[in-house]
Amino acid sequence: MPCATPINAAPSLPGGPAVGIGWRHAHYGELLQTRPTLDFIEVHSENFFAPGGAALAVLRAGLEHYPVSLHGVGLSLGSAIGIDDWHLDQLARLVEVIDPVRVSDHASFARGTLPAAVQPLTVHAADLLPVPFSVEALDVMCANVQRVQDRLQRPIAVENLSAYLHWEEADMTETQFLNSLAQRTGCQLLVDVNNIYVNALNAQLQGAPGEPLAGCRQWLDEMASSPVAEIHLAGHAHCGDIVIDDHGSRVCADVWTLYRHAIACFGAVPTLIEWDTDVPALDVLLDEATRARGNAAAVLRPSVMQEAAFS
Amino acid sequence: MSSLAAQQQALLGALLAPPRSPQSQTATAHFAPWARGLAAYQANGHALAERCLRAAYPVVAALVGEESFASLARDFWHHHPPVRGDLAHWGDTLAGFVADSPQLADVPYLADVARVEWDFHCAADAPDGTADPASLALLSSADPAQLGLRLPPGTAVLCSEWPVASLVTAHLHGHPTMDTVAQQVQARQGECATVWRQGLRPRIAVCTHATAALLQTVIDGGSVLAGLQAALATDGGFDLGAWLQAAVQDGLVLGAGPLEDLKPDAAASQPG
Numbered sequence: 076m077p078c079a080t081p082i083n084a085a086p087s088l089p090g091g092p093a094v095g096i097g098w099r100h101a102h103y104g105e106l107l108q109t110r111p112t113l114d115f116i117e118v119h120s121e122n123f124f125a126p127g128g129a130a131l132a133v134l135r136a137g138l139e140h141y142p143v144s145l146h147g148v149g150l151s152l153g154s155a156i157g158i159d160d161w162h163l164d165q166l167a168r169l170v171e172v173i174d175p176v177r178v179s180d181h182a183s184f185a186r187g188t189l190p191a192a193v194q195p196l197t198v199h200a201a202d203l204l205p206v207p208f209s210v211e212a213l214d215v216m217c218a219n220v221q222r223v224q225d226r227l228q229r230p231i232a233v234e235n236l237s238a239y240l241h242w243e244e245a246d247m248t249e250t251q252f253l254n255s256l257a258q259r260t261g262c263q264l265l266v267d268v269n270n271i272y273v274n275a276l277n278a279q280l281q282g283a284p285g286e287p288l289a290g291c292r293q294w295l296d297e298m299a300s301s302p303v304a305e306i307h308l309a310g311h312a313h314c315g316d317i318v319i320d321d322h323g324s325r326v327c328a329d330v331w332t333l334y335r336h337a338i339a340c341f342g343a344v345p346t347l348i349e350w351d352t353d354v355p356a357l358d359v360l361l362d363e364a365t366r367a368r369g370n371a372a373a374v375l376r377p378s379v380m381q382e383a384a385f386s
Numbered sequence: 387m388s389s390l391a392a393q394q395q396a397l398l399g400a401l402l403a404p405p406r407s408p409q410s411q412t413a414t415a416h417f418a419p420w421a422r423g424l425a426a427y428q429a430n431g432h433a434l435a436e437r438c439l440r441a442a443y444p445v446v447a448a449l450v451g452e453e454s455f456a457s458l459a460r461d462f463w464h465h466h467p468p469v470r471g472d473l474a475h476w477g478d479t480l481a482g483f484v485a486d487s488p489q490l491a492d493v494p495y496l497a498d499v500a501r502v503e504w505d506f507h508c509a510a511d512a513p514d515g516t517a518d519p520a521s522l523a524l525l526s527s528a529d530p531a532q533l534g535l536r537l538p539p540g541t542a543v544l545c546s547e548w549p550v551a552s553l554v555t556a557h558l559h560g561h562p563t564m565d566t567v568a569q570q571v572q573a574r575q576g577e578c579a580t581v582w583r584q585g586l587r588p589r590i591a592v593c594t595h596a597t598a599a600l601l602q603t604v605i606d607g608g609s610v611l612a613g614l615q616a617a618l619a620t621d622g623g624f625d626l627g628a629w630l631q632a633a634v635q636d637g638l639v640l641g642a643g644p645l646e647d648l649k650p651d652a653a654a655s656q657p658g
Contacts, residue, residue, distance in 0.1 A: 121471060121472045121473075121474075122474075124472050124474070125474065125510075125511030125512075126511070126512070126513040126514075127511070127512055127513040127514035127515075127539070128510050128511045128512065128514070128583070128586060129510065129586040130511070132514075132586055147471075148471070149470075149471020149472060150471065151471060154394065155388055155390040155391035155394050156391065159470060159471060161470060162470060162471050162472070165472065184394055185471065186471065187391065187394040187395055187397075187398045188391070188395055188398075189395065189398055189399060189402060189403060189409070189467075190395075190399075190409065196467075196469075197469055198398055198402055198467045198468065198469055199467075199468045199469055199470055199471050200398055200401050200402060200427075200431065200467070200468070201431070201434055201468050201471065201473055201476075202401070202427055202430060202431060202434075204394075204397055204398075204401075204427070206390075206394075207390070207393060209390070211388065211389060211390045212390055215390060238423075239420070239422070239423030239424070239426045239427060240397075240417060240420030240423035240424060240427075241420070242393065244389075244393075277423075316422055317422050317423065317426055319426060
C-alpha cells in the first residue's frame with residue numbers, strides 16, 4: 076500500500092535537510108518497535124524484488140511509519156548492452172507498491188557479456204564498476220537512464236562512485252559527465268560525499284598532486300548548479316595501499332567538513348547515513364543522523380548550532 | 387562490438403572469468419596499472435559470492451566446513467557467474483556444480499541437500515498465498531477429477547536416497563539430533579522432503595513417498611483424483627482425509643478449486 080500520508084515527512088529540524096538512515100536487516104525489528112525520529116529510511120531495492128515473503132512484509136510495515144527511499148545497486152546504468160528487462164520490471168513493480176520518495180542507482184556498470192563457445196554469455200558482476208568518462212559512455216548512460224525514467228514515469232537520482240580503477244579514455248571530467256547526464260536526461264544526482272573523498276585519497280596514494288580536501292571541494296563546487304536529490308554519508312576503510320568505501324565505520328571528520336561544504340553548495344538536501352558492513356547498534360546510526368542534522372544546521376542557520384546536537 | 391562494450395567485457399573478464407583461464411589472464415594484464423584496485427573488486431566479488439551462497443545454503447556450508455565452502459563459492463562464482471543484478475537468484479545451479487565436483491565426491495548427499503535448500507530459499511521469496519478453508523467443501527461435492535488443491539506458491543517436493551530433510555532440519559532446527567542423522571546417513575536411509583511456506587515462515591518436513599507422489603502430481607497441475615491415485619499406487623493404505631486435515635493445519639494446503647482456476651506454475655513457481 077503506498078504511503079499516502081507519510082509520517083515524519085517534514086524534516087525533524089525545521090529548515091534543515093530531511094535525514095534518514097539505511098534500514099538493514101539487523102535493525103528491522105528494533106526500528107519498527109522503537110520508531111525513532113527519522114525523516115526517511117533507505118533500503119536497497121534489490122533486497123525487496125521478491126513478490127512475497129517476510130522481506131516485503133517488513134518493508135510494508137516500515138512504510139507505515141517512514142517514507143522510503145529506494146536505492147538500487149544493480150540497474151547497471153552504464154552498461155553498453157543496456158538495462159536488463161527483468162530487473163527493470165522488478166523495480167517498476169516495487170516502485171508501484173512502495174511509492175518511494177526517491178529512486179536512485181549508480182553511475183556504474185556491472186552487466187555485460189563474456190565470450191563463450193556458442194554465444195556470448197550475459198553476466199552481471201554485482202558490483203559498481205566505473206565507466207570511462209567518454210562521449211560514448213555518456214550516450215549509453217543517457218539512453219539507459221532515459222529508459223528507466225520512461226518506465227518508472229519519474230526521474231531517478233544517479234550516484235557518483237568510489238572507483239578503484241580508471242579508464243585511460245576520457246573526454247571529460249567526472250563532474251562534467253554527471254552534469255551532462257542530468258542536463259540531457261532530466262535525472263537528478265545523488266552526491267555521495269564519502270565516495271568523493273575516497274577517490275581523492277586513492278588518487279593521492281597513486282601520486283596525484285594536490286590536497287584531497289581541496290580537490291573534493293572543487294568537485295562539489297563544479298556540481299553546485301546540478302539537481303541534487305540526496306546526499307550520502309558513510310565511513311571508509313584505509314588499508315594502507317588503498318582506501319575502500321566499505322560503509323563500515325562512522326563518518327570521518329574530513330567527510331563531515333565536506334558535508335558542510337555540500338550543504339552550502341546544494342542547500343538542505345535529504346541526507347542519508349549509510350552503514351552496510353559490521354552494522355552497529357541502531358543508536359550509533361541515529362547518533363550519526365543527529366550529527367548530520369547538526370552539521371547541516373551549522374551551515375544553513377548558524378544560530379541553531381547550539382540547539383542542534385552538533386559535535 | 388562497440389569500444390565501450392569491449393572495455394566492459396575486458397573488466398568483466400578480469401573479474402568473472404576463471405582465474406587461470408586465458409581470458410582472465412589477458413584481461414588482468416590489461417588492468418596491470420590498476421592491479422590493487424582490480425584486486426579489491428575481485429575480493430569484493432569473492433566475499434559477496436560466499437555471503438550470498440551461505441545465506442541460501444547454510445546447511446551445505448556447515449557440512450563442508452568454512453574453508454571448503456569459501457573455496458566452493460569462489461569456484462562457483464567464476465564458473466557460474468551471476469546473470470542478474472539480484473543475487474537472491476544466483477546459486478540455482480549449485481547442486482549440479484556440487485554433483486560434478488570430484489573434490490566433493492566424499493559427500494554424496496551434498497547435491498540433494500543443496501536442491502532442498504534452494505527450494506527452501508525460493509519458498510521464502512515466493513508470492514504470498516491466502517488460505518481459503520471454505521473452498522475445501524468442494525472436495526465433498528465436486529468431481530475430484532476436475533478439482534485441484536491450492537498449495538502455497540513455492541511448494542516443492544524432493545525424494546532422495548539420503549536423509550535430506552533430516553540433514554537440513556538437524557542443522558537448522560536441531561532435530562533430529564546430529565547423532566541420529568549421522569546414523570541415518572550411515573544406513574543410507576532415504577527420505578522425501580516437502581518444502582513450503584506457512585504464512586511468512588518457510589518450512590521443511592519429511593514426508594512419505596505417497597505424500598510426495600500426491601504433492602508432485604498437484605504441483606504439476608494434476609487433479610485431486612490423479613494425486614490420490616498416485617499416492618495409492620505408492621501406498622495402498624494412503625488416507626487422503628487424514629493427510630488433508632494435517633496439511634491444512636500446517637498451511638500446506640490453502641484450499642481447493644476447479645482445475646482450470648489453478649495455475650500449475652503458481653504453486654511450483656520459483657524465481658528464475
